[in-house]
Every structure is written in C-alpha cells, then in structure tokens.
Amino acid sequence: MQAIVINQFGAPDVFEVCDMPAPHVTPGHVVIEVAATSVNPVDCKIRQGKLAALAADFPAVLHGDVSGIVRAVGEGVDEFTIGDEVYACAGGVKGSGGALSELMLADAKLVARKPKSLGIQEAAALPLASITAWEALIERANVSKGQKVLIHGATGGVSHIGIQLAKWAGATVYASCSSESKAHIAKQLGADYCIFYKDMEVDDYVSEFTDNRGFDVIFDTVGGDNIAKCFQAAALNGTVVSVSSRSKQDLSPMHAKGLTLHVVFMLIPLLHNIGRERHGIILRQVADLVDESKLSPLIDEHRFAVSEVSSAHKYVESGAAIGKVIVTT
Amino acid sequence: MQAIVINQFGAPDVFEVCDMPAPHVTPGHVVIEVAATSVNPVDCKIRQGKLAALAADFPAVLHGDVSGIVRAVGEGVDEFTIGDEVYACAGGVKGSGGALSELMLADAKLVARKPKSLGIQEAAALPLASITAWEALIERANVSKGQKVLIHGATGGVSHIGIQLAKWAGATVYASCSSESKAHIAKQLGADYCIFYKDMEVDDYVSEFTDNRGFDVIFDTVGGDNIAKCFQAAALNGTVVSVSSRSKQDLSPMHAKGLTLHVVFMLIPLLHNIGRERHGIILRQVADLVDESKLSPLIDEHRFAVSEVSSAHKYVESGAAIGKVIVTT
Secondary structure (H helix, E strand, O other), X not given: OEEEEEOOOOOHHHEEEEXXXXXXXXXXXXXXXXXXXXEOHHHHHHHHOOOHHHOOOOOEOOOOEEEEEEEEEOOOOOOOOOOOEEEEEOOOOOOOOOOOEOEEEEEHHHEEEOOOOOOOOHHHHOHHHHHHHHHHHHHHOOOOOOOEEEEOOOOOXXXXXXXXXXXXXXXXXXXEEOOHHHHHHHHHHOOOEEXXXXXXXXXXXXXXXXXXXXXXXXXXXXXXXXXXXXXXXXXXXXXXXEOOOOOEEEOHHHHHHOOEEEEOOOOHHXXXXXXXXXXXXXHHHHHHHHHOOOOOOOEOOOOEEHHHHHHHHHXXXXXXXXXXXXXXX | OEEEEEOOOOOHHHEEEEEOOOOOOOOOEEEEEEEEEEEOHHHHHHHHOOOHHHOOOOOXXXXXXXXXXXXXXXXXXXXXXXXXXXXEEOOOOOOOOOOOXXXXXXXXXXXXXXXXXXXXXXXXXXXXXXXXXXXXXXXXXXXXXXXXXXXXXXXXXXXXXXXXXXXXXXXXXXXXXXXXXXXXXXXXXXXXXXXXXXXXXXXXXXXXXXXXXXXXXXXXXXXXXXXXXXXXXXXXXXXXXXXXXXXXXXXXXXXXXXXXXEEOOOOHXXXXXXXXXXXXXXXXHHHHXXXXXXXXXXXXXXOEEHHHHHHHHHHHHHOXXXXXXXXEO
C-alpha cells in the first residue's frame, strides 16, 4: 500500500511517498481504510523533531487522527464489523501506525463509530481535539453548571471543542479572541462573552467579567507563559487546565490562591498502552453529542489531499487555519 | 486582658506582653477563653515578616490554632453555648484576632467542639494541620482505596495527620523519613512503608516501591524543589498536592505524565472570608475520627507556657520538634 512517511525530521517538505506492506489485523485490533486524517500541532512537532522521543522509527508514518471504514476485524473484537464507519486517534507515534497511509492498524479500544450526522471526512477533525477537550474540561476540571469558564484560543483545534463542551456542561463561557471574525465564530460555537486579549490586560478582563473574583476554570491551549496569565485570571481555589505545559513557571500565584493545575496529555494511553478504553468511550459520547447537535467540528475551508500533506502542515504552521485542517485520501 | 503581641517583625524574641481590651462578642462569632494554641510554620513566617501581607496590624496577636472554652455567644450562633469546649483555626492573620491572648473572638463558622477523647490543650495541635491535610488528601486529591500515596515529611505537623487520613481513606501509605526513630513513629501512625529519602534516589524508591509505575498521589509538605521530586515520583496521570508552593518549577514533567498539581492554602477562608463553614465541618469530622481512634495528634514532648512563646518558636525553627508544639495559657 501507499503511505506518506518521513525518513528524517525537518520542514513540511520532508514527507515522502513510500510503498509499505499492508498491515495484517492482530487480536484486539481493526484495520481501517483511511478516508481522512487531520493535522494536529503535535503532528507538526513530531515532524520537526521537537518531540523526537514520541516519533516512530523511520520510515515513520505520522498523524493520529483517522476516519474511515473497517476492513478487517481482529480476534476478540466484538464491537466492530467490516464496513463500519469509524473514527479514532490511533497512532502517529512510537509503537503504532499512522493515518497518512491507505490502511491503518488500530487498537479497537481507541475506536468508535463516527457520528452519523457527520461526513466521514469531517469526522477526522474530531478525535484528538475532542478527547483532549473532554479530558480537560469534563474529566479533570469537572466543569459544572454556573461556573465561569475562560477558554484561551477560541477558534483553535482543541479550544473550539472546549467552548462547546463547557457550554454543554452548563458553564458561562468566555472565549479569548484575537479578532472580530474569530469572536463571531466563538459566539456561534456557544461562547457567552468574547475577550479581546490583545487589547486588554488580564486584571482588566478579570475586573470586567468577574467583578475581580476570577474565573472558576481556565483552559489553556496556548502554553508557555500563557500559564502565568491563567494563574493571574483564576479565582480563589480555581482550576487551570493546560494541554501544553513545558515551560518553567513561578508557582507562587498557585499558592496564594490555592489553585489546581491539571496538565492533559491525551497521547498517554496511546504511548503507554494504559486506559485506552477511555478514549473509545469518550469518542462514543462525542458522537452522541454531535448527533444531538450539541457539538460540531470547526473545519477550515482549505482541505488538502494526502499528496498535499506538506502544504497542509505549512498552512497549519502559518497560524492562518481556523479550526481543524483535514487531509483526505 | 493580657496578650502576647509583636510590634515589629523579627526573631523569636520579638514577642512582647501587652494589655489589650477584651474582645466583645459580635454577631456570628464566639469569644473563646484560650486554653492552648500550637505553633505552625506559618506563624513563624508571619513573625519573621516573610509573609508580611498576611499579618495583622501592629500590635499583632499571632497564632491561629486555638482550643478553649466558649465564654460568649454572638447573635445568630445556634451551635454553641457558653461553656462548650471547642477548637478552631480562627485567626493570627490580618482581619482577625490571635490565639496568643486570654480571650479570642472567633467566627463561629470556623469553630467545632473539640474531640471528646482529647484533652483541651492537646486539641490545639489539630486545627490548621488537620484542615490542611483534609483539604489536600480528602477534598482535592480524593485519595481512595488501593492507591499508593507517598507522604513527604512523615512526622511533620501536617504530614503526620496526612499519613493517618490517607490510611483511613484506604490507601497504601509510604512515608518519607529521615531517621529510624521517625520511621518508627510513622509506622505507628499507620504508614505501610517508610522511605529513607536521604539514602535513596527518587528513581530508586519509585522502582522499589511501585515497580517503576510511580505513586498515585504524593503529598508535598516540604515545598521548594521538593515539588520537582514529587513530579519525578508520580505515576502517569498522578496527583501531587503541595501545601508550600512558592518556587519556580519546570512543568515539563507534568506534561509528559499528564499530572495534576493541587496547591492547598488553608488560610484562604480566613483571609478572604469565603467558605469558612467548610472549616467547621472538617473539624467536626476530624473530632469524630479522633473519638473513633482513627486519628490522633502527634505532640512534641516539649510544651511551653504562653510566656515562653519565644522559646516555642525557637524550638520549632530549630527543626527538632516531632509533630506539633503546644503553647498553653
């Protein structure tokens, strides 16, 4: 079968077409004929070599997000049959296949039927982003009715799902936006208020939107020094959830306010083979929410064929994408 | 009435005897005739001026922990009557009185009847330490049956309560100890295993006691760079709870393991007048546990009269104390 691989880390043009043996199904697994994948920031970082420890051996097939059709079902898998339309974040890292190929072997525990109301290509936008947002806001921060939840990076791949999940959980949702057009999208996704963070100091929006009390939950999808701003904007005994926490930070504000910091790294089940069944369960719940019109992926208007994956990575790295960028096979 | 005050920040000998007007009871409050108080590290730091922002105006009456007898009951307080033997952490900071005086005005929401099975002086050892450990392990970390819980600083004021609460919650408890004699005490308190942290690297005890899996919950009562060791010893998706988190730390290990860091600052209800009723509720639960022989304070053999409070602070600052140091009036 044909796959797109990297044989070294590097710029977006490092991808190469490669003939690889088709995967044989193994116990507990399914083979998915890939309909689409989507680009996540972690895919770019792996390609760049910034997360070399996570990368599969060369030639490495990247991309975890996959949607497609089950073509083979391994021993012990009762939930799926050949022909099922499924989605998952099932690879792209050490120890598993990747979605930039015609066929992908996937641990059935990570897989769920795609939302019925969503096209098979569009379903590829959801897995990594929705599992991350679900783990962050529903499982870890336990967002509940009446809480004030600030979501940083409103139209990002993870944050646009975060807005919808926090709203579904009953919170009042504040989305930080860099432009009027993004604020418009954030409102359509369910944000109650938009904060133009480039024009406001943290103390100013804490004053204006929370009467100086601070936000109950803050979702940081930006990372780096944004965590310090999250600490600053949090309420007493508040919660910050970050999906990108690799920096050095002064923890004093956490002490003064008695804060909680959750760091979510959704690839742990994939990398360490623990708790994978939770990902399948989350994706089933996400599919239900999509079919109930409570959640929908924000998909960038630019789509790419798998042969254009270099362009897709370039586009994502330019920062111009709105929501998720889909790559179809 | 007589009180011990500070008129400036400084060394332990900065305390002075002072005549002050007796407090009048106010709505929602009780006046407690102080039987005893105990020394907490925060009292020393306030005295030193390291936490000047928390200090009451001079002349400042320090110490939050109090046990004693209710001598006046304010309007709206139904739970207490004159003569009740009570305990609380009810002051010693800005906006409230302190326990280094004959009488202390206390918000009734912070107060509970002392454990019946414990002497009135001994009860003063518990409030700040037990509320802190309860908030950390029961409320925030939600310690549960079968978890591996590592408690740093086994015979410290907070950690010796932590061992007992984690054991009561059903965890397997690992206590880090600096000596055989402290390990002996930790075992008596309920620790299943003692880790001689001066003789072992973190990776070594993670290997020996968790088969390299890491601890589910780690309770840091030490602070500073010990947090980095906690991150190192935590399991995937594990939880670190710290009661002292004022340093700058690399958060990368939190990312790789998907950790949660809770920082507990038990003075928040006292300083900000929010959620005070929770402290009264915790102290009622603690009293029940003491009376059921599931929890007991570890009290240093050296006790001090209130006139010797300077010596009590010196002793605590020397690091020689085992458990809590009581100061009686």
